[in-house]
Amino acid sequence: MNLIWGGEDQVIKNILSEEYYQSHDVLSLNKSLLGKLLVTRFDGKLTAGIIVETEAYMAPDDKASHAYGNRRTARTETMFSRGGVSYVYLCYGIHHLFNVVTGPKDVAHAILIRAVQPIHGIEWMLERRNLLHNKPIITKGPGSLTKALGIDRSSNAIALHDPTSPVIIADHGITIDEQEIIASPRVGVSYAAEWALKPWRFRVKNNLWTSTPK
DNA sequence: CGTCCGATGAACT
DNA sequence: GTTCATCGGACGT
Numbered sequence: 001m002n003l004i005w006g007g008e009d010q011v012i013k014n015i016l017s018e019e020y021y022q023s024h025d026v027l028s029l030n031k032s033l034l035g036k037l038l039v040t041r042f043d044g045k046l047t048a049g050i051i052v053e054t055e056a057y058m059a060p061d062d063k064a065s066h067a068y069g070n071r072r073t074a075r076t077e078t079m080f081s082r083g084g085v086s087y088v089y090l091c092y093g094i095h096h097l098f099n100v101v102t103g104p105k106d107v108a109h110a111i112l113i114r115a116v117q118p119i120h121g122i123e124w125m126l127e128r129r130n131l132l133h134n135k136p137i138i139t140k141g142p143g144s145l146t147k148a149l150g151i152d153r154s155s156n157a158i159a160l161h162d163p164t165s166p167v168i169i170a171d172h173g174i175t176i177d178e179q180e181i182i183a184s185p186r187v188g189v190s191y192a193a194e195w196a197l198k199p200w201r202f203r204v205k206n207n208l209w210t211s212t213p214k
Numbered sequence: 215c216g217t218c219c220g221a222t223g224a225a226c227t
Numbered sequence: 228g229t230t231c232a233t234c235g236g237a238c239g240t
Contacts, residue, residue, distance in 0.1 A: 055221070057221075075235085092222050095221095095223070
């Protein structure tokens with residue numbers, strides 16, 4: 001993968017449009033997000049990473065989704081937004097998990113970002129993670145990457161296609177070939193019965209920042 | 215208001 | 228492999 005950091009201007013120029021997120025085909029979008037650049041700007045700290053692992057959630061049918069059966073609550077309401085905004089929630093009382101809402105308004109599809117490969121602002125990431133050295137655990141796992149990038153629940157419902165947002169996603173000129181993508185079942189959703197078996201977790205083959213294959 | 219528990223990570227052994 | 232930190236959301240009373 002080409003990991004050249006083109007700077008903030010380049011990011012703004014290549015920011016993904018709102019239309020990008022509107023597709024009804026969340027699985028295609030899920031694969032397409034691999035290789036894209038997730039960028040945050042908090043307190044003047046610019047941090048960015050390449051998305052290398054994702055998971056799709058498809059309400060209303062998907063039992064593993066918070067919006068299963070089109071359940072609308074104060075929390076899940078964000079997922080019913082028009083695609084292109086963030087959905088951030090607290091998991092296990094400790095971890096903030098970052099999702100990308102996709103599809104038209106009132107279709108509660110979302111993509112959980114499970115891992116990124118750091119590309120810029122690693123010094124800020126190390127600081128936020130209380131690490132001394134840059135190891136893959138810095139942004140491996142959904143709870144870890146949000147901490148490294150400074151994302152918490154205050155980043156819920158942010159427009160990811162708006163250049164003025166503190167969290168944005170841009171094209172980085174990277175294309176992940178189909179044979180480089182490994183599909184597997186989602187983890188931590190055993191309660192969802194048969195839906196837990198759907199191979200809706202995608203990751204870049206042999207990437208050090210994704211979970212280790214069995 | 216009380217209870218239950220989760221789309222996890224880290225530090226143990 | 229095992230344990231545990233830790234708290235908001237969802238729902239029932």
